Amino acid sequence: MRPLLSSTQMKDLDNRAIKDFGLPSRLLMETAGKACAEIIANHYPKQLAGPVCVFCGSGNNGGDGFVIARWLANWGCEINIIRVGKGSSSPETTDNLELCRKLGIPIIEVSSSKNLSLAQSFLENSSIVVDAIFGIGFKGDLKPWLDELFELINSYSPLTVSVDIPSGLNADTGFGLNPIYAEGTITMDSMKIGHVTGIGREACGELHVVDIGIPSYMHENLETVLLFEEEDFRPPLRLANRHKNDYGRVFVFGGIPGFTGAAAMAAHAALRAGCGYAYVVHRKELAAVYALKLTEAMSRAIPENTKTGRPDAKALLRLVDGASAVLIGPGLGQDDFALQLLKIMLRDLKAPLVVDADAITLISENPALYKYLSKPNVLLTPHWGEFARLAKIGKDEILQDCLGVLRAFVKEHSTRVLLKSHYSVYHDSDQTLVNISGNDGLATGGSGDVLAGIICSFLAQNESIPSAAIKASFLLGKTAETLAKTRCTPSILPTDIIASLFLKHNEII
Known part of the structure; x- marks a missing residue:
């Protein structure tokens, strides 16, 4: 680098x-x-x-x-x-x-x-x-x-x-x-x-x-x-004598009605990026929606406590016990049910946990959750608006000194952050990594969901959190650059990115 x-x-x-x-x-x-x-x-x-x-x-x-x-x-x-x-x-x-x-x-x-x-x-x-x-x-x-x-x-x-x-x-x-x-x-x-x-x-x-x-x-x-540059990119190792269980299980928590596509895209991106299995864990009333949306990825209903209607923590943890990496946030919603899900995952999950989108907003609105950010399995992936809410600062402060405010937040909470914008910065207590691949084709809703899915896939394939975060960010951006050679950037969709991950004509293959 x-x-x-x-x-x-x-x-x-x-x-x-x-x-x-x-x-x-x-x-x-x-x-x-x-x-x-x-x-x-x-x-x-x-x-x-x-x-x-x-x-x-x-x-x-x-x-x-x-x-x-x-x-x-x-x-x-x-x-x-x-x-x-x-x-x-x-x-x-x-x-x-x-x-x-x-x-x-x-x-x-x-x-x-x-x-x-x-x-x-x-x-x-x-x-x-x-x-x-x-x-x-x-x-x-x-x-x-x-x-x-x-x-x-x-x-x-x-x-x-x-x-x-x-x-x-x-x-x-x-x-x-x-x-x-x-x-x-x-x-x-x-x-x-x-x-x-x-x-x-x-x-x-x-x-x-x-x-x-x-x-x-x-x-x-x-x-x-x-x-991070092109010569630094190495996809997770794959061998001819390995099978799907060797490449990990990604669990993605599904969204609320109207936002189910976010989790579906994240799961699809995780599979395209090489994980062995992908599961969407959803609210029980959305079972039919995900049955239609998902083909390669599997779906599981979130266990609920029959008395409270809230997530059943013990049953939920048994469900995700085999997870190699978990994603929570894309299309999650911000109601009490979502908050309880997030609390369980932050508090009890041992596997790598990527926290994105609505989950970041929930943390920013619930100060009691900040104490979990120091857990070594947690990665936050906010864009600038989400990070501003999380760090209690204005977006203009990020524009004026992105690294300064990011370093201050990471130091305060002893955590790991991939901060996303037209350039992305990964920072933890040991290192700061920057990726500048990409183009305006990524300025479309759903691109962050795809990125989160790729990160989880790389984590499931035994990449470290820093490596998974910066490699996934680079791959997303480079794929958008490759697509821009054959179509105008405003027409690039997140599903186009997913379909083009690791295509042989990509320059990084």
Whole structure:
């Protein structure tokens, strides 16, 4: 898996390379800037035939921009530098600015709203724009005149390439109120968390990583967030001499009238993902519905106490005694019957338990259930809205710092969470894993039910909770990407995903 560094970790690597290894800071800047210039030259040769506008801040990101400008000028490009702001600069940034002056590269100063019309005129006449204003150290809000400048760049730049990270984007969270949106981003040494979280993927465009000479051993033992990639995916092991009992039994609690499809899809997805058996455990009045809905999956009625009409805990636990994994939540309902079911499963079940959808909402409304979240068999799979209710926070807090609020919740409750959105994050006390596969074809009701079924299937086939969660998330997203090659994404249905899991033409097979 690919490490995603925080801004602090990257700065520490830089400092260690300079102080401990002896790499001069100016050499690091030269290596970084030249590598960026080479990528720009290789990927955007047509744009380099016209004027190039390089926006440089006063920090070391601006220093990289000056190096880029110098190399592109040496290769015959027409360069204009717009120096943004009046902040103090490091010696190496100042030195590279002076080298640009010696080459006769035009340098325009922009430090307030008064100069923005000049910046706009250069933007309108440029074929490509290099954004080297702010690097990974940026946090907080932009000054009003910088807001205006960034709006001009986003409006008038024909193609923007950002250095390290789009200016205005937080490298640790991927959040920014008005960042620069680039067609391409060239980052130093390693990907950063903000490249893939928040609005990072949208703002960064195509991402390139350049080696700037920091020794590989310095990356060892870093406690990093990890990006799950295609080469990391391995389906659960299957052998020719095994039989269905070796691949586990998945039990899915069925829904209330009008929501029976959720459990049916989850059970079907579990079978497609390789489990040996799938059962839908349903309210007794829905027996006929599930008899018609289910073919490969089996159904069982929830045992009830004849006096109270509530679930019979002892009989229910005997029913699921052979479960390899249990799913509760999709279409479950939020009445007292559902609450009692959930309480029994959280309190008494020993097998892996995936808690999704309505079950998460029930927990958020019943504080006495939070104490069960620390049990080692429990995995929560909320989307942002469900997690906001669970963590008692606003969705805007998740947008601004997804990892921060997730870490705080997991620490408070000693639990495990797969937080779902246009990117998904698995976090427990030991690790943070990110998946970015998928597309808008998954923005359809039922996709989460399919994911929960796949997770349970992988758990039933002896995958650990972290492995099952992140692999299932990746498989769901990758299958949607494969489907998008043959149909428009708005037409992708959860049942299409189920039918296409592990098809031979999928790229991950």
